[in-house]
Amino acid sequence: MLRLKKGMKLGVASSSMQIEGGDIDSNWHEWARKGKIKDGTSPSNANDHWNRYEEDFTIMQEMSITEYRFGIEWTRIEPKEGEFDEAAINHYRGMIISMRNHGIRPLMTLWHFSHPMWFENKGGFLHIENNEYFLRYVKKVLESLGDLVEEYVTINEPNVYAVNSFYFGEWPPSDKNGVKKAIKVMSVLAAAHIDAFKLIKEYNKDYKVGFAHHVRIFRPRRKKDIPFAKFASFIFQDGLSYAFYKGDFRLPFINYKKHEKGIYSDFIGLNYYSHTFVDGKKFDFMDGLPKNDLGWDIVSKDIGTIVDSLYDILPVPIYITENGTCDNEDKFRSRYIYSHLKVLSYSDKPISRFYHWSFSDNFEWAEGETSRFGLVHIDYETQKRTIKKSGYFYKDIISNHGVTKAAFDKYVVPSHYKK
Ligand code: BGC
Numbered sequence: 001m002l003r004l005k006k007g008m009k010l011g012v013a014s015s016s017m018q019i020e021g022g023d024i025d026s027n028w029h030e031w032a033r034k035g036k037i038k039d040g041t042s043p044s045n046a047n048d049h050w051n052r053y054e055e056d057f058t059i060m061q062e063m064s065i066t067e068y069r070f071g072i073e074w075t076r077i078e079p080k081e082g083e084f085d086e087a088a089i090n091h092y093r094g095m096i097i098s099m100r101n102h103g104i105r106p107l108m109t110l111w112h113f114s115h116p117m118w119f120e121n122k123g124g125f126l127h128i129e130n131n132e133y134f135l136r137y138v139k140k141v142l143e144s145l146g147d148l149v150e151e152y153v154t155i156n157e158p159n160v161y162a163v164n165s166f167y168f169g170e171w172p173p174s175d176k177n178g179v180k181k182a183i184k185v186m187s188v189l190a191a192a193h194i195d196a197f198k199l200i201k202e203y204n205k206d207y208k209v210g211f212a213h214h215v216r217i218f219r220p221r222r223k224k225d226i227p228f229a230k231f232a233s234f235i236f237q238d239g240l241s242y243a244f245y246k247g248d249f250r251l252p253f254i255n256y257k258k259h260e261k262g263i264y265s266d267f268i269g270l271n272y273y274s275h276t277f278v279d280g281k282k283f284d285f286m287d288g289l290p291k292n293d294l295g296w297d298i299v300s301k302d303i304g305t306i307v308d309s310l311y312d313i314l315p316v317p318i319y320i321t322e323n324g325t326c327d328n329e330d331k332f333r334s335r336y337i338y339s340h341l342k343v344l345s346y347s348d349k350p351i352s353r354f355y356h357w358s359f360s361d362n363f364e365w366a367e368g369e370t371s372r373f374g375l376v377h378i379d380y381e382t383q384k385r386t387i388k389k390s391g392y393f394y395k396d397i398i399s400n401h402g403v404t405k406a407a408f409d410k411y412v413v414p415s416h417y418k419k
Helices: 027-033 049-062 086-101 117-121 128-145 158-166 179-203 223-246 301-313 333-345 389-400 405-412
Strands: 009-013 067-071 105-111 151-156 208-214 218-220 268-272 276-279 282-284 318-323 351-357 376-379 384-387
Touching (some): 009 389, 049 384, 086 105, 105 128, 128 179, 151 158, 151 179, 158 179, 158 208, 158 223, 179 208, 179 223, 208 223, 208 318, 223 276, 223 301, 268 301, 301 318, 333 389
Parallel strands (some): 009 067, 009 351, 105 151, 151 208, 208 268, 218 276, 268 318, 318 351
Antiparallel strands (some): 376 384
16 A cells, blocks of 8 residues: 555646636637647637536545645736726636635636736736736735635746747747747746735735746756756756745846845645656657657656755745646556655655646647546537546545555556557
8 A cells, every 4th residue: 555645635736728718818819819729729618617617626526636726817807908807806706615615725826828918919928027917917816816715826837838938939929039038038937926926925924825846857868968958957947946936046047126035935836747858959758768648758756856856945845736647548647646646655855735737638738639637538529527547546545545455456557658
């Protein structure tokens, strides 16, 4: 039997754009309108969670889930610059009240890759002056929903956003201008995080605030790849840890708002999926390792190493804010969950939450609907929800606070990684 750490709570995660559905004027809706989603789908469909949240919370309750990381959509709250939509805000109130009535504790994400087109048209997070719009939105959220939510993730994966949108150019606004702009956007997002952290603390000093950091190990292929692997790791993640957690902006990151050094996170939020293999100037995966359906290597031991390295920078409670895998047919998800939880169970660090990504299949950004990360299957035509085998496994883990021999035999043994 694998016993989970004492006090570690298991939950599920999602983000607003990936599940809500509906036609709104956001950067991702615009991106889909331009035909940029690989499978031709759009976030307008997604999971229709906006109208079906009661049903989704009932399923969570059936699965014994009591912790939920979810997002709210800036574009719904402030569809036009300076005009807040009170009906949408009330809708969110209803949603959070329903969540809580189902015995589920909310951890709310304020920004998860999506924002209104009016903000995008001003240059979004490329300009430090635009942070005032973000902070006005955060203020509004606190005034109208702050009494219902005690824990916040300010920004989700600033590095993944900056790199996909401004370096690889695969996400909106697809501004492919090299690494400089990506560094600028990350610096602006760090300032947004610190100011949002301060706002939330002013609202209630006992509230818990952090950000969801995406961290992966950069492995050099050969000795001569070591310096570039180190450099890439610093730019992509290590430099950001210091800026976001401590207001310590190390070059080339820029402290636009002259924030003082301090502690700007109550918890370490870690999103962990895979590693990167550095081969010359190429980022790749490795031959011979198990892969998920997006071709990402599965390397469970890294989650423990990363927890250790983040805890060295900031010794506070650790929330795994995302971990999961793209397994379209639910063939190896149970094994993936088991192997990552196993590493975490042996850690000597205070890991108090684990949010599986994701609760249900959802709109996977540029990949669209075809890449499935959920414990619950979504039929995108009918919106029917069906708990997968891995979903029942997760429920079993929660109920037993660990993996029993019976659950291991039933769910993990028949679950195999692809070759
Ligand atoms: C993001 C999620 C995404 C997941 C799987 C993370 O980078 O925060 O929005 O769906 O990874 O790709």
